Amino acid sequence: MELFRSHVLVCGGTGCTSSGSDLIIEQFEKQLADHDLENEIKVIRTGCFGLCEAGPVVIVYPEGTFYSHVKPADVKEIVEEHLLKGRVVRRLVYAEKGEHPDAGKPLDEISFYKHQTRVALRNCGVIDPENIDEYIAFDGYMALAKCLTEMSPQEVIDHIKAANLRGRGGGGFPAGNKWQFAANSKADKKYVICNADEGDPGAFMDRSVLEGDPHSVLEAMAICGYAIGSDEGYIYVRAEYPIAVERLKTAIKQAREYGLLGKNILGSDFSFDINLRLGAGAFVCGEETALMASIEGKRGEPKPKPPFPAVSGLFAKPTNINNVETYANVPPIINKGIEWFHSMGTERSPGTKVFALGGKINNTGLVEVPMGTPLRTVIYDIGGGIPKNKKFKAVQTGGPSGGCIPASLLDVPIEYDSLIEIGSMMGSGGMVVMDEDNCMVDIARFFLDFTVEESCGKCTPCRLGTKRMLEILNRIVEGKGEDGDIERLERLARTISSSSLCGLGQTAPNPVLSTLRYFRDEYEAHIYEKRCPAHHCKSLVHLEITEDCRGCTACARVCPVGAISGDVRQQHHIDIDKCTKCLSCIEKCRFNAIIKV
Amino acid sequence: MKSLEELKEIRQKTLDKINMRKEDKEEAVRVVVGMATCGIAAGARPVMIAFIEECAKRGLRHVQVTQTGCIGLCQHEPMADVIIPGMEKVTYIKLTPEKARRIVLEHIVNGRPIAEYAIGSQEDA
Numbered sequence: 001m002e003l004f005r006s007h008v009l010v011c012g013g014t015g016c017t018s019s020g021s022d023l024i025i026e027q028f029e030k031q032l033a034d035h036d037l038e039n040e041i042k043v044i045r046t047g048c049f050g051l052c053e054a055g056p057v058v059i060v061y062p063e064g065t066f067y068s069h070v071k072p073a074d075v076k077e078i079v080e081e082h083l084l085k086g087r088v089v090r091r092l093v094y095a096e097k098g099e100h101p102d103a104g105k106p107l108d109e110i111s112f113y114k115h116q117t118r119v120a121l122r123n124c125g126v127i128d129p130e131n132i133d134e135y136i137a138f139d140g141y142m143a144l145a146k147c148l149t150e151m152s153p154q155e156v157i158d159h160i161k162a163a164n165l166r167g168r169g170g171g172g173f174p175a176g177n178k179w180q181f182a183a184n185s186k187a188d189k190k191y192v193i194c195n196a197d198e199g200d201p202g203a204f205m206d207r208s209v210l211e212g213d214p215h216s217v218l219e220a221m222a223i224c225g226y227a228i229g230s231d232e233g234y235i236y237v238r239a240e241y242p243i244a245v246e247r248l249k250t251a252i253k254q255a256r257e258y259g260l261l262g263k264n265i266l267g268s269d270f271s272f273d274i275n276l277r278l279g280a281g282a283f284v285c286g287e288e289t290a291l292m293a294s295i296e297g298k299r300g301e302p303k304p305k306p307p308f309p310a311v312s313g314l315f316a317k318p319t320n321i322n323n324v325e326t327y328a329n330v331p332p333i334i335n336k337g338i339e340w341f342h343s344m345g346t347e348r349s350p351g352t353k354v355f356a357l358g359g360k361i362n363n364t365g366l367v368e369v370p371m372g373t374p375l376r377t378v379i380y381d382i383g384g385g386i387p388k389n390k391k392f393k394a395v396q397t398g399g400p401s402g403g404c405i406p407a408s409l410l411d412v413p414i415e416y417d418s419l420i421e422i423g424s425m426m427g428s429g430g431m432v433v434m435d436e437d438n439c440m441v442d443i444a445r446f447f448l449d450f451t452v453e454e455s456c457g458k459c460t461p462c463r464l465g466t467k468r469m470l471e472i473l474n475r476i477v478e479g480k481g482e483d484g485d486i487e488r489l490e491r492l493a494r495t496i497s498s499s500s501l502c503g504l505g506q507t508a509p510n511p512v513l514s515t516l517r518y519f520r521d522e523y524e525a526h527i528y529e530k531r532c533p534a535h536h537c538k539s540l541v542h543l544e545i546t547e548d549c550r551g552c553t554a555c556a557r558v559c560p561v562g563a564i565s566g567d568v569r570q571q572h573h574i575d576i577d578k579c580t581k582c583l584s585c586i587e588k589c590r591f592n593a594i595i596k597v
Numbered sequence: 598m599k600s601l602e603e604l605k606e607i608r609q610k611t612l613d614k615i616n617m618r619k620e621d622k623e624e625a626v627r628v629v630v631g632m633a634t635c636g637i638a639a640g641a642r643p644v645m646i647a648f649i650e651e652c653a654k655r656g657l658r659h660v661q662v663t664q665t666g667c668i669g670l671c672q673h674e675p676m677a678d679v680i681i682p683g684m685e686k687v688t689y690i691k692l693t694p695e696k697a698r699r700i701v702l703e704h705i706v707n708g709r710p711i712a713e714y715a716i717g718s719q720e721d722a
Binding site: 005007009040061062063084085086087126127136139140141142145149264266267 | 599600601604607608610611612614615617618625629632633637645646649661662663664665666
């Protein structure tokens with residue numbers, strides 16, 4: 001039987017796969033076979049649904065029932081109750097906080113999805129990424145066909161320009177202009193590159209697009225190839241993304257079999273093929289010139305610009321390089337038109353942006369919202385707020401190149417220009433939420449630690465400057481900060497950002513500068529009062545047992561260094577000279593009687 | 598693949614199979630088959646399969662065949678509701694695969710409910 005009465009979609013993104021969705025699929029196949037349903041019900045492994053917090057996620061169509069936190073042992077019940085008898089398994093249905101599971105809202109009414117507009121993620125979690133037919137059914141390759149049959153290369157470029165699609169990798173440079181520069185360069189060979197070297201800590205937007213909808217990137221690269229006059233493309237993807245790499249391989253193979261990549265695509269005289277290159281995970285290789293050096297087999301180090309890649313890029317040929325998410329936006333723009341694209345987002349930044357929500361937030365996961373959406377909507381309405389009733393302190397956007405945005409600026413619309421105005425940047429879309437327990441000096445130190453580690457070492461300001469900044473920050477969090485440290489940090493930051501060779505160095509001081517701008521008092525407390533206001537920095541806090549202590553002795557027994565003493569049923573005491581601040585006692589105490597001061 | 602037509606053909610063919618997942622799917626006709634213990638015992642499964650096969654054969658991609666539990670009229674099983682937007686719901690009883698195929702043709706395709714299979718008519722008889 002060709003037509004299945006029901007489709008069971010199981011998330012096969014990295015998040016759900018690591019929590020066991022493979023076993024769930026296996027169980028479904030086994031249970032369906034046992035109940036003789038395998039010809040009626042189809043199980044599909046999809047890409048990421050976005051709500052990773054609730055994973056592993058299973059959706060049953062045609063009802064659109066959304067099951068969350070599914071375990072392999074639950075599969076039997078879903079098959080016997082829901083698929084066989086049509087009774088939804090209420091206890092597994094996703095319910096929002098404080099809501100009865102019987103509500104069983106349809107997918108698009110759940111707050112997490114209600115505020116989202118999915119363009120780049122349009123097919124993620126909806127189609128089987130390993131089946132090109134399903135991509136085609138959802139208008140896949142129609143944009144490429146339209147370009148090849150109805151549009152000239154210049155018309156394609158003009159279309160992208162008019163749509164004002166800005167680079168989603170972080171910089172926000174208009175993609176149409178990039179394409180135009182590459183098209184204007186005269187050469188016997190040109191290249192199209194997709195930058196899938198997603199390196200920001202906490203960012204996984206590109207991974208999800210590649211895992212959930214690889215063909216959209218292939219199609220867009222072919223469109224770009226047609227527009228700029230190139231016949232060969234490269235996707236530079238991190239080797240740490242094994243699922244994405246596998247699905248890309250499958251997708252490229254299927255597209256070649258269908259003749260949608262290769263010679264004379266759709267009977268036209270346009271030919272285009274795509275190669276995969278795996279990156280070893282150096283952060284600097286996300287910088288375009290370093291990335292191209294890496295594809296060429298050289299050491300991944302940046303080069304001064306100009307010459308820009310559009311003039312002399314990969315193998316010294318004109319090259320267009322865009323990010324995964326930028327490409328994923330191209331086919332819908334061609335299919336649905338400029339007006340449709342402009343109906344979302346703001347005037348200066350039309351369209352949508354995908355963000356990876358992480359840190360101290362209830363709904364960790366992937367969200368796509370129109371540009372200009374206030375941060376508050378993303379964090380509270382979609383993200384579900386901060387866990388454990390803690391207070392929101394800041395959100396870090398843009399990874400190691402970005403900055404922290406404090407609570408007072410939560411209503412700033414998210415778009416390229418407004419984020420730069422407040423000292424952060426869009427970045428590729430990582431969003432790390434921090435609550436009152438996070439020390440902002442330590443956050444700045446963490447990101448600088450990352451850039452010091454990832455600096456390629458080619459230019460001095462980045463290699464030595466970031467190291468010096470890190471040393472000062474380390475001193476401050478250890479309680480050895482000195483008068484003048486803040487000024488030293490600021491001077492170093494200015495020098496590094498104005499004199500580094502590539503974006504990595506130029507933006508490396510941003511986390512420090514933005515935390516200095518909004519949380520200067522925390523730096524001052526560390527330096528002058530030797531105090532960490534968030535009680536986070538180990539050297540600046542000590543532990544105390546309060547009067548709430550019942551003398552149960554649990555803390556004394558767990559303390560690895562024997563720093564806690566006291567009689568049974570009497571208030572205990574911590575010897576702060578012996579205490580190593582391992583915090584095991586706090587975890588053990590059932591009366592919340594141990595506090596950090 | 599050498600032409601746009603071939604691409605469109607694949608698109609159409611696959612769309613038939615996965616229409617239920619589209620956001621802007623056509624307004625669906627629902628066939629709800631009683632699949633509780635009583636229904637299954639009375640032979641609801643072959644009936645449901647007949648519905649699915651017949652819809653597939655006729656390319657009726659806007660028809661969703663789903664199941665439901667017992668509604669308490671076990672003596673009338675196998676039963677099925679046919680719900681067409683804009684028309685009154687019709688409940689058919691004591692179905693067989695042959696009756697199911699006829700319902701697809703007469704009721705869903707031609708829009709003429711088959712009164713003799715529906716619940717009211719037989720109770721009166």
